[in-house]
Amino acid sequence: MTQLGQSGADALLELFGRTKVVIGVVHLAPLPGSPRFDGEAVEAIYQQGLDDARSYLDGGCDGVIVENHGDIPFAKPDDIGPETAAYMAVVSDRIRRELGKPVGINVLANAAIPALAIASAAGAGFIRVNQWANAYV
Structure with a gap:
């Protein structure tokens, strides 16, 4: 993974x-453990993620970022279960290896x-943390 302290341009150039x-x-579609998960086969979720990534890359994108976007409403960071990390790691590894x-990675x-x-x-190669401060109700 790109090291902290690099300028943005240097990190992009390296990656x-x-x-x-x-x-x-x-x-990603709702993952097991999230409120909207409806029992969809995990392999189907993985395949959808891989197909979407392939479409972006075939369309000229330089890379992809994988998000648990279907896991709405999003849990507080300390409440995100280990299953989210496990499933996201598997699909992200498959995308990286195959493509x-x-x-x-961005965990919402x-x-x-x-x-x-x-x-x-x-x-x-990188993560995104899109909110540095947040209020929860």
Whole structure:
């Protein structure tokens, strides 16, 4: 994974080979353990993620970022279960191995620690933490 302290341009150059990139966002269907999971076969969720990633890359994207977008309403970071990390790591690893392009991780909403764990397990090159502060009701 790209090291902290690098400038944004240096990190992009190291990961993608250039400094201006387009990253497609793979929105996973609801995962087991999330409120909207309806029992869909996990292999179907993996395949949908892989198909979406392939479409982005075939369309010219330089890489993808995988998100648990279907897990609405999003849990607080400390309440995200280990199953989310496990399933996201598997699909992200499959995307990286099969398609050979940079993969990133964003665990919604705002779950930096699970994102780092998933990225490490899946060999992903970067994470996104899109909210530094958040209010929960």
